[in-house]
Structure formats: C-alpha cells, structure tokens
Amino acid sequence: MKNIYYLLILSFVLLNTNCNKAYYSNLEEVIPAKHVIPTHIKTITLLDRSKEKSVGISIENTLETGQITDNEGRVFLKQIQSKIPATTHLSPKSFKHSFDGGVADILNKEDINNYAENRDALLCLEQLFYKETFTYVNKQKHQLDENGNDYYLDVVECTQENQMQIHLRLYDTKSGAILLETPYIEEASLIAEGLTKEGVTAKMDSMQVNRKPELSKIIEKKVKSEFAPKEIRSNWLYYTKGEEIIKRSAMNIRHGNFEKVISLLQPKISTLSSKKKTRQKAVHNLAVSLYLTGQTEAALEAIRKELSQNGNHASLIDLQKKIVQYSK
Numbered sequence: 001m002k003n004i005y006y007l008l009i010l011s012f013v014l015l016n017t018n019c020n021k022a023y024y025s026n027l028e029e030v031i032p033a034k035h036v037i038p039t040h041i042k043t044i045t046l047l048d049r050s051k052e053k054s055v056g057i058s059i060e061n062t063l064e065t066g067q068i069t070d071n072e073g074r075v076f077l078k079q080i081q082s083k084i085p086a087t088t089h090l091s092p093k094s095f096k097h098s099f100d101g102g103v104a105d106i107l108n109k110e111d112i113n114n115y116a117e118n119r120d121a122l123l124c125l126e127q128l129f130y131k132e133t134f135t136y137v138n139k140q141k142h143q144l145d146e147n148g149n150d151y152y153l154d155v156v157e158c159t160q161e162n163q164m165q166i167h168l169r170l171y172d173t174k175s176g177a178i179l180l181e182t183p184y185i186e187e188a189s190l191i192a193e194g195l196t197k198e199g200v201t202a203k204m205d206s207m208q209v210n211r212k213p214e215l216s217k218i219i220e221k222k223v224k225s226e227f228a229p230k231e232i233r234s235n236w237l238y239y240t241k242g243e244e245i246i247k248r249s250a251m252n253i254r255h256g257n258f259e260k261v262i263s264l265l266q267p268k269i270s271t272l273s274s275k276k277k278t279r280q281k282a283v284h285n286l287a288v289s290l291y292l293t294g295q296t297e298a299a300l301e302a303i304r305k306e307l308s309q310n311g312n313h314a315s316l317i318d319l320q321k322k323i324v325q326y327s328k
Contacts, residue, residue: 046091102127279306284316
C-alpha cells in the first residue's frame with residue numbers, strides 16, 4: 001500500500017511538471033512541392049494503363065479493347081489520389097496498354113480527351129511492373145577446422161533481386177501536351193548460401209518475403225510527398241501555470257497573439273523582482289513572443305538581462321541558444 005501511495009505521488013508530480021509547460025508550433029517555411037500542377041488544371045481523371053497486353057486476352061470481364069476491371073494499378077492510384085492538388089476522379093476502368101513490363105505508349109490528343117471525360121487533365125499510371133530475378137554463383141567459402149587449419153568449402157550463393165517500376169504521366173486535355181512525366185524504381189535484395197543449388201533454393205523459399213507490397217508502398221509515399229508542399233515547423237516551449245499573468249500570457253501564445261503577450265509582460269516584469277520563478281517564466285514567455293514577431297535582438301536582450309540580474313536559469317539558457325541557432 002505504501003508503494004502504491006508513493007507511485008501516486010510521483011505520478012502527480014510528473015503530471016503537474018508536464019502541465020506546467022506547452023509548445024507552440026511555428027511555421028518556419030513552406031517548401032514547394034516537387035511536382036506543381038499548373039493553375040489552369042482544376043480537375044483530373046486518374047487512369048490505369050499499366051496492364052500487360054500479352055496477359056489474358058480472353059478472360060472474364062475482358063473487353064475487346066483490353067479494358068478489364070479491378071487491379072493493383074487502380075489500388076495504387078487510389079492511394080495517391082488524396083495528395084493530388086486538384087479535384088480528382090479515379091476511372092473504374094483499367095487498360096492493357098503495357099507490353100513486356102514496359103511503359104505504355106504516349107497517348108494522342110483524341111485518346112486523351114476520350115479518357116479524361118471532360119476534365120482538364122489525365123494522370124495515367126503508364127507502368128506498374130514488378131520482377132524477381134535469382135542468380136546462382138558457385139564459390140569457395142573459407143573455413144577453419146577444429147584445429148584452426150584453413151580449408152575451403154564449395155557452396156552455392158543465391159541472390160534474389162526484387163524491383164518495382166512505376167511510371168506516371170500527366171496529360172493536358174486541351175493541348176495534348178505532357179505536363180509531367182516521372183518514373184520511379186525501387187529495389188531490394190536477399191542473399192543465401194547452400195551446399196547445392198537445390199539446397200539454397202529450398203532455403204530461399206523458406207526465407208521468401210513478398211517484397212511487392214513493400215516496394216509499392218515506398219513509391220506510394222514518395223509520390224505523395226512529391227505532390228504535396230512540405231511544412232518546416234519549430235516548437236517553442238512556453239509556461240502555462242503560475243500566477244494569473246503567466247496564465248494570460250500562455251493563453252495568448254496558444255492562440256498566436258504574440259503582440260498581446262508583449263504588451264502584457266513588458267511593463268510588468270520589473271514589478272516581479274521579488275518573485276523569481278514568476279519573473280523567469282514571464283521573461284521566457286516574453287522572449288518567445290518577441291522572437292516569433294521577428295524581434296530577435298529584443299528577445300535575446302530580455303534573456304541576457306534576466307540572466308545577469310537573477311542568475312542562470314536552464315530553460316532561459318536553452319531558449320537563448322535556440323534563438324541564436326534559428327537566427328543564423
């Protein structure tokens with residue numbers, strides 16, 4: 001029971017320590033997307049053209065055009081759809097326009113218009129090809145016997161190489177021009193050894209991992225990141241608990257009202273000389289607000305003044321270093 005009591009006290013102390021502070025997330029910079037959609041493109045049709053021409057020409061749900069329903073190409077397009085900066089529509093159709101795993105031929109203007117279905121642009125998955133290759137090499141592997149003598153063992157080394165290739169093209173419906181063309185290749189490999197080819201093959205089968213979803217996911221994340229701008233943010237600690245003046249300043253920092261924090265704290269700090277902890281919290285919140293309004297030197301001066309008058313304070317020293325770092 002005693003141990004439980006101490007644990008409760010410790011939990012309470014940790015909880016209140018954490019609640020004493022908060023962080024303001026400040027947007028420092030927005031890095032433009034790698035792939036920028038032209039401003040005149042408002043609507044885009046997403047179309048899968050990655051199916052193999054040479055696969056299954058007379059199967060269920062197959063039309064004479066090579067159009068079939070439901071496949072992994074459409075699944076990939078659906079995954080990236082939300083990151084395309086336009087109003088998008090995923091076509092329910094897939095087309096067998098790829099041959100031997102290659103990139104589909106460039107569409108002519110008439111076909112672009114037909115497939116786009118009255119939208120401004122057509123984003124096509126022109127290739128989605130996964131392949132595995134196995135390479136066997138006979139080699140001698142250096143060994144030591146129980147007496148420490150050298151000998152060489154004949155082994156077979158098998159290397160499994162996995163590769164995923166994906167290719168996207170964005171066509172302008174009005175002009176027929178290619179606005180964007182981007183290929184993606186991701187690879188992975190696995191190596192095993194055995195005394196015979198059959199033995200190492202069996203070993204590889206036991207180790208077999210389906211890398212296709214993994215490699216597809218890597219490319220999916222890459223595509224999403226390249227179509228979306230990237231925000232660079234910094235987090236700034238501020239104090240939330242204490243006397244009323246600290247609580248009010250914290251509320252304004254939380255809402256980004258830094259000018260109100262400055263006008264609240266600057267005239268009052270000199271009156272807090274007898275309340276060291278409150279004063280240091282106030283100076284901290286003031287310095288954060290000054291920096292976030294572009295008043296870097298004023299923020300540093302407020303910290304320097306407090307440190308010289310009331311001694312070192314870890315959070316103020318850390319804040320000083322951080323401001324100097326971000327000001328470079």
